[in-house]
Amino acid sequence: xxTKKPTHERDTEDRRHEGIASKxxxxxxxxxxxxxxxxxxxxxxxxxxxxxxxxxxxxNALPDAPELRERAYRIKQETMANLDRxxxxxxxxxxxxxxxxxxxxxxxxxxRYVGDLARRRNAKVIxxxxxxxxxxxxxxxxxxxxxxxxxxxxxxxxxxxxxxQLADDHPSHIVGPILHMNRRQVAEILSGVAGEKLPxxxxxxxxxxxxxxxxxxxxxxxxxxxxxxxxxxxxxxxxVTNEGNGRLVTSVPPVHVVVMGIEKLxxxxxxxxxxxxxxxxxxxxxxxxxxxxxxxxxxxxxxxxGAEEMHLILLDNGRSELLGTEFEEALYCIRCGxxxxxxxxxxxxxxxxxxxxxxxxxxxxxxxxxxGNEEAKDLPHASSLCGACSEACPVGIPLHDLLLKLRNQQVxxxxxxxxxxxxxxxxxxxxxxxxxxxxxGKAGRVAQKPLLRDGSIRPVPGPLSGWIDSRDLPPLxxxxxxxxxxxxx
Amino acid sequence: xxxxxxxxxxxxxxxxQTCCGxxxxxxxxxxxxxxxxxxxxxxxxxxxxxxxxxxxxxxxAMLSHYYPFIFKEMLEERERSEAxxxxxxxxxxxxxxxxxxxxLGVRYEGRAAFHTGCHQRRELGILEEPRELLSNVEGLxxxxxxxxxxxxxxxxxxxxxxxxISTAMADEKIKALEKSGADTLISGxxxxxxxxxxxxxxxGHDTRxxxxxxxxxxxxxxxx
Numbered sequence: 001x002x003t004k005k006p007t008h009e010r011d012t013e014d015r016r017h018e019g020i021a022s023k024x025x026x027x028x029x030x031x032x033x034x035x036x037x038x039x040x041x042x043x044x045x046x047x048x049x050x051x052x053x054x055x056x057x058x059x060n061a062l063p064d065a066p067e068l069r070e071r072a073y074r075i076k077q078e079t080m081a082n083l084d085r086x087x088x089x090x091x092x093x094x095x096x097x098x099x100x101x102x103x104x105x106x107x108x109x110x111x112r113y114v115g116d117l118a119r120r121r122n123a124k125v126i127x128x129x130x131x132x133x134x135x136x137x138x139x140x141x142x143x144x145x146x147x148x149x150x151x152x153x154x155x156x157x158x159x160x161x162x163x164x165q166l167a168d169d170h171p172s173h174i175v176g177p178i179l180h181m182n183r184r185q186v187a188e189i190l191s192g193v194a195g196e197k198l199p200x201x202x203x204x205x206x207x208x209x210x211x212x213x214x215x216x217x218x219x220x221x222x223x224x225x226x227x228x229x230x231x232x233x234x235x236x237x238x239x240v241t242n243e244g245n246g247r248l249v250t251s252v253p254p255v256h257v258v259v260m261g262i263e264k265l266x267x268x269x270x271x272x273x274x275x276x277x278x279x280x281x282x283x284x285x286x287x288x289x290x291x292x293x294x295x296x297x298x299x300x301x302x303x304x305x306g307a308e309e310m311h312l313i314l315l316d317n318g319r320s321e322l323l324g325t326e327f328e329e330a331l332y333c334i335r336c337g338x339x340x341x342x343x344x345x346x347x348x349x350x351x352x353x354x355x356x357x358x359x360x361x362x363x364x365x366x367x368x369x370x371x372g373n374e375e376a377k378d379l380p381h382a383s384s385l386c387g388a389c390s391e392a393c394p395v396g397i398p399l400h401d402l403l404l405k406l407r408n409q410q411v412x413x414x415x416x417x418x419x420x421x422x423x424x425x426x427x428x429x430x431x432x433x434x435x436x437x438x439x440x441g442k443a444g445r446v447a448q449k450p451l452l453r454d455g456s457i458r459p460v461p462g463p464l465s466g467w468i469d470s471r472d473l474p475p476l477x478x479x480x481x482x483x484x485x486x487x488x489x
Numbered sequence: 490x491x492x493x494x495x496x497x498x499x500x501x502x503x504x505x506q507t508c509c510g511x512x513x514x515x516x517x518x519x520x521x522x523x524x525x526x527x528x529x530x531x532x533x534x535x536x537x538x539x540x541x542x543x544x545x546x547x548x549x550a551m552l553s554h555y556y557p558f559i560f561k562e563m564l565e566e567r568e569r570s571e572a573x574x575x576x577x578x579x580x581x582x583x584x585x586x587x588x589x590x591x592x593l594g595v596r597y598e599g600r601a602a603f604h605t606g607c608h609q610r611r612e613l614g615i616l617e618e619p620r621e622l623l624s625n626v627e628g629l630x631x632x633x634x635x636x637x638x639x640x641x642x643x644x645x646x647x648x649x650x651x652x653x654i655s656t657a658m659a660d661e662k663i664k665a666l667e668k669s670g671a672d673t674l675i676s677g678x679x680x681x682x683x684x685x686x687x688x689x690x691x692x693g694h695d696t697r698x699x700x701x702x703x704x705x706x707x708x709x710x711x712x713x
Contacts, residue, residue: 028651035657344640348657382651384644384658385515386607401558407517416517424513428521432528434505456690466649470656471687485502489490 027378030353031345040180044350047179051341054285055392062281071274073396076332079232079265080323086232086265087314093235097297099310106317107137110259113313114139114224115147121255123152123221129239129246130158131226132174132335133259133315136357136370140165155216157245159209163189172351172359175283175337180350213245223253223307227260228334229275230312232267236296237312240279240289250295256307258295261315263331275334278394283336318370326405330365332395339389339399345382354379361389361399365406373410380406441480448475492706493542496588505532511551515645519559523566526556530569540587541577544702545678546609549579554612579609580702581618581677592625595707599697602634602671604641604662604685606678619677619701626704634669636661643684659688666696673697675704 034040059065079086091101104110118126126143128134140154156165160177164170167189171177178186187200190208198204217223225246229238237258239246250256266275280286299306322328340346340360351359356367356376364383368376380403383389389399410416430436451457456472457464467473479487493500510525529552533541543549556570584590603623609615623631642648642658649655662685666674674689674696676682686698 028653031651032653035653344642344658344661345651345654347639348654348661380517381647382654384607384640384642384647384655386640386644387611388607388638388640391611404515404517407515408519409517411517411519420516420518424516424518424521427513428510428518428524431507431510431525434507437507456687466652467687470652470691471659471684472690473687474683482502482504485504 027353027355027382030355031349031382034349034353039182040350041348043180043182044347047173047176048341048347051176051283051285051337055282055338055341056285058281058285058287062277065278065281068274068278069394069396072278072334072394073332075266075271075274076395079267080263080328080331082267083262083265083320083323086267087262089232090230090235090265090312091314093231093233094297094310094312095235097235097310098300099235099297099312101312101314104259104313104315104317107139107142107315110137110313110315110317111139111142111146113311114222114257114259115143115150117255117257117311118143118147118150118152118222121221123150123255125216125220126152126154126222126224127157127216127220127249127253128154128161128224129226129241129249130156130161130177131224131259132171132357133226133261134224135171136261137259137315137317139259155213155220157213157216157249158241159206159213159243159245162209162213166190166193170352170357173337173340174335174358174360174362180352217245217248217252220249220253222255222257223249223251224257224259225250227258227264228279229272230258230260230265231269231272232265234269234296235312236269236294238272238276239293239295240276240291241293242284242286242290244291247291247293250293251305251307254307255309255311256295256298257311257313259313259315261317262319263333279334279336282338282392282394322369327365327369327402329397330362330369330402332397333362333366333393334395335362336394338392338394342388342392343383344386344388345384349382354382361403362397365397365399365402368406373406373413373415377410377415380410438480438482441476445476445478451475492584492593492702496584496590498542498588501536501538503532503536509548509551511548511555512645514551514555514559515647523559526559526570527566530556530566530573533573534569539576540583541573542580542583543577544580544700545680546579546606546613546615547678547680549577550608550612552577554608579613579615579677581622582613582615584705585618585621591621593622593705593707595705596627596629597673597704598628599673600630600632600671601673601675601704602632602637602666602669603701604637604674604676604678604681606676606681607640609677610638615677619675622701622705623675629673629704632669632671634671635665637665639665641681641685643681645680648684655684656688659685660692663689663692663694667694671696673699675699675701677701 094101102113143152156162163178163186172180183200187198190205191198194208198208225239227237228240280289298308298310319331322331339362343360346360354363356363358366364379367379383403385400387400430440452475457475459468490500509529510522514522553574556574557567560567560570603619623629641662642655647655679700682698689696
């Protein structure tokens, strides 16, 4: 273990080379590496086990959880059906309160808006709270590159995001960005910043982080946040956090910028009672998170806190194209991470194997939907289709059915390999013709004879190696059921 | 077959049946799966019967749940598949809920863990039936095991497409199985069992692996 490089060094080279969220061709290869990394495996297992247990307890304690889930689904369904109207409504509400609203078609649009704002405000420090939408559009990297002249310092203030940023790493989970690291690794990274050796215990590390981050809140020219929910009727942005950084980022700096995916809208303030409960209980197993923050516009007259300027960036980035399609339900996601925690594939590989901003089942669904099938060909196949994700989803997204539809879409777009096309065409032909099916069975029984050893098929290279390399394969029975039936069993 | 007959069920086996088409469906080849499904529908529609009994939660779910799914836009076939789907019953569901049988009067010596296949668990919701049947098997001690809701990692073509991850998933199940102290693994799905047994054998375990029907069949010589 001593010679092993810490996680953040081990992976970054690989990711830098490929670019986050660009090529995910190699889920299988990444997954293969991940399952052999015991340290990673233990960290992921620890987090997911704990989260699943907490979630189960929290939801079981809520007698009307199934009804809430149903209501959440209906509200989202209604929101998406009228999204244009709700977008207009939220924009009007925010503007009426003195905020500014910008519709960003894609990441480039959003980054340009923030960059121009930073230039106009002569900003030096941007303090950010956790936001998957800004991860999705790689806001930090793009700002640093495209607006290099401004000399901006972009400071993540969510503890996990900050550590990831320090390690030049990316979040591997929607809710627990650095769950792939253990305490020792975190201590190593923070010791690098402290210039002294910090002990690997949570209290000391948190105390150090608090001291460093506090400076950022106080010096930041712009505070940036994501949004867990945006209320159309009032223009309220709701963020839920456990660290309090969200509250500081949205109220201390003179300018507050929100980047919100357009699907985060909910129609009414009262709808929050449904979603906030579901999010906290499904995500972390809490009844409510420590902070549930509501921001409605900039600081008003006579108000004591809040930013002088407030900007709401409504990010599309491919979302509106899903409206009215068979994939629309993917937009209902509230980013609680429950589907990641219960996913047996995620539990083996962790999030980085997905090679995309969003990992786990929801990542496997929305990455190809937002970026195109070519960009994320492997992801819909990164599932055993066990359905644990759909069962866990607090808003009832049929995730594994969407994965199936995505697989089908790939086939229809001609993205499946020729070998597969041939294989399944032959499969269909054999299965449609009982005689051919019988002959194939007989041929298989003859063909397997030289391969038999101790009652199993011997490991041989070839099409079966994917199975036989790690598992014994039973031979076909000597007689088919049909033959036994004919003999009169 | 023997169990059903013993319980007074008249069994017919349409000889032209092949596969339900799930391998193609799971891989996204819906057209090919529809081709196989049409064959299935026509073979079974030729026969007169009350129920289709299927010794696999996975195949049952394909017929009852996913045939209507792939024929969603094709009204005539959707109706046909729905009509057929209503008559498909997974083996343990059929015994317990249709025949009302919970005790087969059989014996098996062993400490067993039962694996509920994912389709059986989530699409069909058949959780208690196999356990009820097994709890009445004399000599069989049914054990609880950790994370029993987790998928075994088979997942059809997933097992071959992503063998390392699939195998790691099997290893997690096997770890839980070891911890439970079971000497026998039982399931209602042969495909999960083929995967788990293959891995058990490869890793030098001598766990006995049986389909539920094998345990419930007292004539089956090798069991017990």
